[in-house]
Amino acid sequence: MTGQLLSLLTPLALLLFVGLADLSLASVEEDEDNYMQEMLTRERYNQVRMPEKSISSTANAQGEPKQKSARKMPKGEMGNVKKTDKITDPTKAVKTPNRKTVKNKKSTLKESNIISEGAAEFNSMTEECPPMGLETLKIDDFQLHASSTKRYGLGAHRGRLNIQAGLYEDDLYDGAWCAGRDDPLQWLEVDARRLTKFTGVITQGRSSLWSSDWVTSYKVMVSNDSHTWIILKNDSADLIFSANREKEIPVRNIFPLPVVARYIRVNPRSWFYGGSICMRAEILGCPLPDPNNYYHRRNEVITTDDLDFRHHSYKEMRQLMKVVNEMCPNITRIYNIGKSQNGLKLYAIEISDNPGDHEVGEPEFRYTAGAHGNEVLGRELLLLLMQFMCLEYLSGNQRIRHLVEETRIHLLPSVNPDGYEKAFEAGSELSGWSLGRWTIDGIDIHHNFPDLNSILWEAEAKKWIPRKMFNHHIPTPEWYLSNNASVALETRVLIAWMEKMPFVLGGNLQGGELVVTFPYDRTRSQGVTREQTPTPDDHVFRWLAFSYASTHRLMTDASRRVCHTEDFAKEDGTINGASWHTAAGSMNDFSYLHTNCFELSMYVGCDKFPHESELPEEWENNRESLLVFMEQVHRGIKGVVRDLQGRGIANAIVSVEGIGHDVRTAADGDYWRLLNPGEYRVTARAEGYSPTTKKCEVGYAIGATRCDFTIGRSNLFRIREIMEKYNKQPIRLPARQLQAQRPRERRVGT
Numbered sequence: 001m002t003g004q005l006l007s008l009l010t011p012l013a014l015l016l017f018v019g020l021a022d023l024s025l026a027s028v029e030e031d032e033d034n035y036m037q038e039m040l041t042r043e044r045y046n047q048v049r050m051p052e053k054s055i056s057s058t059a060n061a062q063g064e065p066k067q068k069s070a071r072k073m074p075k076g077e078m079g080n081v082k083k084t085d086k087i088t089d090p091t092k093a094v095k096t097p098n099r100k101t102v103k104n105k106k107s108t109l110k111e112s113n114i115i116s117e118g119a120a121e122f123n124s125m126t127e128e129c130p131p132m133g134l135e136t137l138k139i140d141d142f143q144l145h146a147s148s149t150k151r152y153g154l155g156a157h158r159g160r161l162n163i164q165a166g167l168y169e170d171d172l173y174d175g176a177w178c179a180g181r182d183d184p185l186q187w188l189e190v191d192a193r194r195l196t197k198f199t200g201v202i203t204q205g206r207s208s209l210w211s212s213d214w215v216t217s218y219k220v221m222v223s224n225d226s227h228t229w230i231i232l233k234n235d236s237a238d239l240i241f242s243a244n245r246e247k248e249i250p251v252r253n254i255f256p257l258p259v260v261a262r263y264i265r266v267n268p269r270s271w272f273y274g275g276s277i278c279m280r281a282e283i284l285g286c287p288l289p290d291p292n293n294y295y296h297r298r299n300e301v302i303t304t305d306d307l308d309f310r311h312h313s314y315k316e317m318r319q320l321m322k323v324v325n326e327m328c329p330n331i332t333r334i335y336n337i338g339k340s341q342n343g344l345k346l347y348a349i350e351i352s353d354n355p356g357d358h359e360v361g362e363p364e365f366r367y368t369a370g371a372h373g374n375e376v377l378g379r380e381l382l383l384l385l386m387q388f389m390c391l392e393y394l395s396g397n398q399r400i401r402h403l404v405e406e407t408r409i410h411l412l413p414s415v416n417p418d419g420y421e422k423a424f425e426a427g428s429e430l431s432g433w434s435l436g437r438w439t440i441d442g443i444d445i446h447h448n449f450p451d452l453n454s455i456l457w458e459a460e461a462k463k464w465i466p467r468k469m470f471n472h473h474i475p476t477p478e479w480y481l482s483n484n485a486s487v488a489l490e491t492r493v494l495i496a497w498m499e500k501m502p503f504v505l506g507g508n509l510q511g512g513e514l515v516v517t518f519p520y521d522r523t524r525s526q527g528v529t530r531e532q533t534p535t536p537d538d539h540v541f542r543w544l545a546f547s548y549a550s551t552h553r554l555m556t557d558a559s560r561r562v563c564h565t566e567d568f569a570k571e572d573g574t575i576n577g578a579s580w581h582t583a584a585g586s587m588n589d590f591s592y593l594h595t596n597c598f599e600l601s602m603y604v605g606c607d608k609f610p611h612e613s614e615l616p617e618e619w620e621n622n623r624e625s626l627l628v629f630m631e632q633v634h635r636g637i638k639g640v641v642r643d644l645q646g647r648g649i650a651n652a653i654v655s656v657e658g659i660g661h662d663v664r665t666a667a668d669g670d671y672w673r674l675l676n677p678g679e680y681r682v683t684a685r686a687e688g689y690s691p692t693t694k695k696c697e698v699g700y701a702i703g704a705t706r707c708d709f710t711i712g713r714s715n716l717f718r719i720r721e722i723m724e725k726y727n728k729q730p731i732r733l734p735a736r737q738l739q740a741q742r743p744r745e746r747r748v749g750t
Helices: 004-010 011-022 106-124 294-299 314-327 376-394 399-407 419-427 454-459 489-500 538-550 587-592 612-634 715-725 737-748
Strands: 144-146 188-204 214-225 251-271 278-287 331-339 347-353 364-369 408-412 503-510 515-518 575-578 598-605 637-642 654-656 672-673 678-685 692-700
Touching: 188 214, 188 503, 251 278, 251 715, 314 331, 314 347, 314 376, 331 489, 331 598, 347 376, 347 489, 364 376, 364 612, 376 399, 376 419, 376 503, 376 598, 376 612, 399 587, 399 612, 408 678, 454 587, 454 678, 489 587, 515 538, 538 575, 538 598, 587 598, 598 612, 654 672
Parallel strands: 364 408, 364 503, 503 598, 515 575
Antiparallel strands: 144 188, 188 251, 188 278, 214 251, 331 347, 347 408, 515 598, 637 672, 654 678, 678 692
16 A cells, blocks of 8 residues: 555655655654644654765854765855755755664665655756745635744734735734744744645745844744654754844745645744744745645636736836737837936837827727836736737737727836836845835835825815816926926826826726725825825726726635735725825826826735746736726717817816816817716816807716717907907906007097
């Protein structure tokens, strides 16, 4: 029976299986507090015959003896292991036992040969595995265990890489796993639920504004049954890894050689003086093939789209956009809207049946991403979207063809390329929570726009609207336009682009959460950090947000785990920006108050910078949402405002009764007004023209209702026009000036 079982196992799994099978009879010690299970006794441990292979090291800080050198560590790995520690093949747990202690030499030699063969294959597979998914939540809370916990909010389920505690720490949502006691018997455990090839560990300290807690060194243990544990060894000495020097920068340790097991534990050995044992972690591991594994099949997401699923540098991004343009030259156009502070061009791609031209009656839509350079998922989603739309258009997908032919789509994948290059250089797991977020000048682009909310609300308080000021297209303050203003070059470029194109709807893709936010993003009450602050178009914004969230695979899933501290699924995956956290000068508020464009923010994943292996699943999570949201640009009413000669009137105002926010016509007189289904009284007016009002009905089907206006010149304008034509004084000339001019006319006449 044992031979049949062994024959079914791969050499990789066999290596650990044989060791654990022999060690299962070992005596196990438990400390009096039951914080951890003791390792195997040295006698039993030494009975397993392992192939000899060692790596150079000197005595470590714990006092383990020196070992001879046999292998040099690859560059980048040695820095993650204490120089004072010995590094060896983890398959070699201890010295080869004395032959006299082996009862059955024939059996032992047979096992030794099998293990040696497995070890040879094992040693050849030294590539690094991707993260198992603590940060992306693929590892659920039930797979995380700990020796002890300080309180529930600091439990094992919070020991995830880059998890955030938020401003107010409490008993539910803190920023790490913290042990209940500070001693070397503590551990954080991950159950992979199947045999897994573990290759490394990434650690961080506790996310906290008030505490400084992190682990400075740790050991790693593996097991197949969670009862019998093996420590990664340096020959006869325990392997101790150097960990963090502060609480935010992730530190990665790659094992000298992979180990195969189901369970893995991280056992802190030292921690910051004055702090506690607190840790956030990610495990690098490759699940071994197991078609009968229920957990793997249940969570598996496979994409059928043949796209370029990898992270792209700036140069690679530019090349990919060029490839898409060459594949679909008739519907795409690449252009740049300006340059970053470091001189990198901000490239956009236009997707339309008539690229390069605005067609009368065709709405313009935009997606932007990468305003925070370290929020990389949105950037890659837009690169995938442009590939997908090109391929599907060529294959005859009617939905995509209709979208391309009826919409002018603009995709700007990297608003902050300078910041992205910083994060890209560090890597997906090592960039932390904020590296590359800001511009080179240290500016947050998304919140770098002029605060028009305050200007509008002050005018409303003084009852200046609409007499002295409009409720829309609020001009940019003069101080903001000065060269001395703290405005990023990228922000100025964005504003020029937003003013040039008659965008109707837009979405900016961000990361680190699963939620869609809509304006206003700033609270109306002074000094309040959270408050519902709706726009006059609140119902429309709520629908737009829900259209994205409801078609996302996870956003509205009530059973999903929260990313950090907020359970947005209770709100259908959407939230008013100001009720989450107030932020003046956001891109969303500026777009709404300064242009016709309704802008929302999509936080598309808990992990800002997911590993490449996660991109296919993230694409599946967001693909339908990206398409559905674009289609919403065709909801509401549209039309053209013309004069009696049939010419389009630019800059005409289109207002809807009961909604205190108007829109304006584009250069050709065409307009688009996003509205929910219903019947509306709509008025079109322009300077020098008499206003016209009509009823417009919006249905439930996608497709904007046509609502054109023809307006004639006002009587007052005609009088002015006639008087100016015949060189007469304007009608508004003050009476005193008229009286002063009459005597002169009489003298000239005489």
